[in-house]
Amino acid sequence: MTQVIVVNGGSSSGKSGIIRCLQAVLPDPWLALGTDMLVEAMPASMQASDGGIEFAPDGEVIVGPEFRTLEAAWIEGVTSMVRAGARVIVDEVFLGGAYSQQRWQRALGELRVLWVGVRCDAAVAAGREIARGDRTIGMAASQAEAAHRGVVYDLEVDTTHAESMECARAIAAHVK
Amino acid sequence: MTQVIVVNGGSSSGKSGIIRCLQAVLPDPWLALGTDMLVEAMPASMQASDGGIEFAPDGEVIVGPEFRTLEAAWIEGVTSMVRAGARVIVDEVFLGGAYSQQRWQRALGELRVLWVGVRCDAAVAAGREIARGDRTIGMAASQAEAAHRGVVYDLEVDTTHAESMECARAIAAHVK
Amino acid sequence: MTQVIVVNGGSSSGKSGIIRCLQAVLPDPWLALGTDMLVEAMPASMQASDGGIEFAPDGEVIVGPEFRTLEAAWIEGVTSMVRAGARVIVDEVFLGGAYSQQRWQRALGELRVLWVGVRCDAAVAAGREIARGDRTIGMAASQAEAAHRGVVYDLEVDTTHAESMECARAIAAHVK
Amino acid sequence: MTQVIVVNGGSSSGKSGIIRCLQAVLPDPWLALGTDMLVEAMPASMQASDGGIEFAPDGEVIVGPEFRTLEAAWIEGVTSMVRAGARVIVDEVFLGGAYSQQRWQRALGELRVLWVGVRCDAAVAAGREIARGDRTIGMAASQAEAAHRGVVYDLEVDTTHAESMECARAIAAHVK
Numbered sequence: 001m002t003q004v005i006v007v008n009g010g011s012s013s014g015k016s017g018i019i020r021c022l023q024a025v026l027p028d029p030w031l032a033l034g035t036d037m038l039v040e041a042m043p044a045s046m047q048a049s050d051g052g053i054e055f056a057p058d059g060e061v062i063v064g065p066e067f068r069t070l071e072a073a074w075i076e077g078v079t080s081m082v083r084a085g086a087r088v089i090v091d092e093v094f095l096g097g098a099y100s101q102q103r104w105q106r107a108l109g110e111l112r113v114l115w116v117g118v119r120c121d122a123a124v125a126a127g128r129e130i131a132r133g134d135r136t137i138g139m140a141a142s143q144a145e146a147a148h149r150g151v152v153y154d155l156e157v158d159t160t161h162a163e164s165m166e167c168a169r170a171i172a173a174h175v176k
Numbered sequence: 177m178t179q180v181i182v183v184n185g186g187s188s189s190g191k192s193g194i195i196r197c198l199q200a201v202l203p204d205p206w207l208a209l210g211t212d213m214l215v216e217a218m219p220a221s222m223q224a225s226d227g228g229i230e231f232a233p234d235g236e237v238i239v240g241p242e243f244r245t246l247e248a249a250w251i252e253g254v255t256s257m258v259r260a261g262a263r264v265i266v267d268e269v270f271l272g273g274a275y276s277q278q279r280w281q282r283a284l285g286e287l288r289v290l291w292v293g294v295r296c297d298a299a300v301a302a303g304r305e306i307a308r309g310d311r312t313i314g315m316a317a318s319q320a321e322a323a324h325r326g327v328v329y330d331l332e333v334d335t336t337h338a339e340s341m342e343c344a345r346a347i348a349a350h351v352k
Numbered sequence: 353m354t355q356v357i358v359v360n361g362g363s364s365s366g367k368s369g370i371i372r373c374l375q376a377v378l379p380d381p382w383l384a385l386g387t388d389m390l391v392e393a394m395p396a397s398m399q400a401s402d403g404g405i406e407f408a409p410d411g412e413v414i415v416g417p418e419f420r421t422l423e424a425a426w427i428e429g430v431t432s433m434v435r436a437g438a439r440v441i442v443d444e445v446f447l448g449g450a451y452s453q454q455r456w457q458r459a460l461g462e463l464r465v466l467w468v469g470v471r472c473d474a475a476v477a478a479g480r481e482i483a484r485g486d487r488t489i490g491m492a493a494s495q496a497e498a499a500h501r502g503v504v505y506d507l508e509v510d511t512t513h514a515e516s517m518e519c520a521r522a523i524a525a526h527v528k
Numbered sequence: 529m530t531q532v533i534v535v536n537g538g539s540s541s542g543k544s545g546i547i548r549c550l551q552a553v554l555p556d557p558w559l560a561l562g563t564d565m566l567v568e569a570m571p572a573s574m575q576a577s578d579g580g581i582e583f584a585p586d587g588e589v590i591v592g593p594e595f596r597t598l599e600a601a602w603i604e605g606v607t608s609m610v611r612a613g614a615r616v617i618v619d620e621v622f623l624g625g626a627y628s629q630q631r632w633q634r635a636l637g638e639l640r641v642l643w644v645g646v647r648c649d650a651a652v653a654a655g656r657e658i659a660r661g662d663r664t665i666g667m668a669a670s671q672a673e674a675a676h677r678g679v680v681y682d683l684e685v686d687t688t689h690a691e692s693m694e695c696a697r698a699i700a701a702h703v704k
Contacts, residue, residue, distance in 0.1 A: 199396065199397075200395065200396065205394065205395050205398055205403075205418055205422065206395065207390075207394060207422060207426075209393055214383075216389075217383045217384050217385055218375075218381060219376065219381050219382065220375065221375075221376065222381055227381075246381065246438050248436065249383075249433045249434075249436035249437050250383075250433060250438070252432050252433060252435075252436035253429040253430060253431075253432045253436065253438075255432070256425075256428050256429045256432035257426060257429030258425075259428075260424065260425035261421065261425050262421075262422050262425035262426070262429075
């Protein structure tokens with residue numbers, strides 16, 4: 001039985017929409033937890049760097065050591081929720097590519113994980129970033145490739161030409 | 177010279193995304209004003225009917241006489257902004273089809289209007305409504321056809337297979 | 353009969369809360385329209401200056417010529433809504449003090465206006481700005497005095513020690 | 529050294545504002561995690577009951593068995609984050625009073641917890657609920673007393689006459 005679904009993809013690739021569809025489509029209740037939530041939980045001051053997060057003008061995201069420390073504890077905590085019986089969908093951007101995946105792999109250990117990559121053509125994602133109107137312009141383009149570097153998946157979906165709901169159904173078919 | 181762009185389409189058809197792209201693509205600054213803004217400006221009590229707005233469980237939206245009165249004044253006001261020199265994109269759902277269009281036509285009078293219809297396959301719009309996660313489920317399906325009944329356009333775009341940015345560029349090409 | 357209530361005060365002085373209470377307390381439906389709405393209606397690019405709006409690191413807000421042009425049309429439009437029969441509460445920050453008030457006075461002309469000032473001790477407003485967590489830090493302090501410079505009111509309320517609802521009731525007592 | 533601060537109080541009592549001030553005032557970075565986040569992480573369908581959450585018209589909140597199951601896993605997970613080194617502020621509404629507290633006590637075990645109660649006069653909280661404009665009316669009044677029934681605190685603050693920042697400083701003085 002699948003216990004965790006880790007969904008990784010760049011900003012504006014469509015991850016969150018797919019995850020909401022997944023929650024609607026899967027028969028059991030799954031919790032959706034993600035990096036956005038972790039960032040929101042941090043002190044406002046950390047969202048302007050000095051150990052926290054910095055959004056460069058070109059959309060690059062730089063995280064500092066204090067972010068990494070809290071993130072490590074967050075990963076431990078999410079893992080414990082799964083061990084305690086919650087089925088969890090993790091909404092992630094692997095800014096560090098393969099290295100980011102390894103941190104989750106180490107924490108999740110023996111749990112049954114479905115690794116999902118959400119791809120989207122960089123130019124299309126950049127257009128959607130403008131259409132959303134609530135993101136720093138440039139993040140979509142800067143993360144479209146980088147987030148997948150060296151990452152290994154059980155399943156990849158591509159939102160360039162597919163709807164969130166279609167992608168969600170494809171993922172749900174792999175959940176046992 | 178086009179002075180107003182009226183963009184009409186059902187809920188979750190992608191109007192707002194197109195409009196944000198239009199604002200990014202058009203050389204001059206255009207104001208985007210819409211029904212959502214009008215609703216937000218009303219007293220909270222009116223958003224639970226008794227003369228105001230009611231969201232039926234199946235997603236149907238019913239508006240009462242007090243809503244109609246404030247809406248008429250809103251239409252007058254938006255028209256005045258255009259006469260005063262602002263270029264305005266109106267983000268609308270013509271719940272009353274042709275009748276709703278006539279109200280705007282009468283107010284806008286001699287101004288140069290570009291009428292744009294945003295279509296989206298009802299099933300696709302319903303999927304996007306789930307993906308967004310912030311709308312009453314059922315609105316997309318119930319408005320997909322109804323919002324266009326009897327309405328006449330200068331231009332129609334369809335978001336079923338086209339990106340917001342593509343649609344915005346198509347519209348921008350008609351703005352003189 | 354009062355047709356417009358113009359509520360002016362600095363950021364985090366409590367204007368919006370008072371206005372929502374006013375809408376709940378007044379027997380007729382009043383529309384609440386404000387600067388925040390105008391800013392939201394502008395192209396995203398204008399919210400990073402070059403003619404638009406700039407938020408200095410110390411919380412100062414600088415608006416450029418393109419902002420002023422659209423704002424003038426907005427003021428005309430809001431005035432027309434009132435002439436067309438809507439009762440309107442205007443939620444404003446007079447960044448230019450008396451000069452900002454004159455622009456509204458000239459537009460509103462013969463209409464019956466209730467001018468309300470919302471004051472709040474600068475240190476208290478700065479604390480509330482931190483508690484809200486969604487504003488640029490520094491705006492509250494920088495606007496607390498400046499927004500009232502040379503402005504003339506029919507009524508002033510002070511949220512330093514009074515609740516939004518109390519202030520709303522005091523204002524409502526002046527609405528005829 | 530305090531490892532967890534559990535802040536409990538009814539809706540619109542001012543907990544979240546106090547917590548943002550606490551994060552600003554405490555020298556180390558603390559994560560703020562709360563029930564609102566858990567609810568947001570659940571499938572949309574659970575937010576309309578059938579095992580999930582129901583908001584009665586009078587503001588009462590009823591949670592079902594599926595909510596309780598996910599909540600138990602959430603509590604485990606938050607506890608693990610603390611064990612892994614994150615300092616955490618828990619933003620809670622003990623709908624079940626003493627019983628809700630016991631669930632957290634059992635999970636947190638030997639960790640050093642500061643239990644904080646946030647009180648607010650029911651009528652004042654009800655007024656603030658209207659001023660906020662984004663909550664189901666009635667929750668503030670229905671939870672003002674109930675959330676504290678049988679709960680034991682290290683420290684209580686009352687926002688009826690005190691600012692969020694003042695309360696935050698009082699709490700911070702108890703954090704070792």
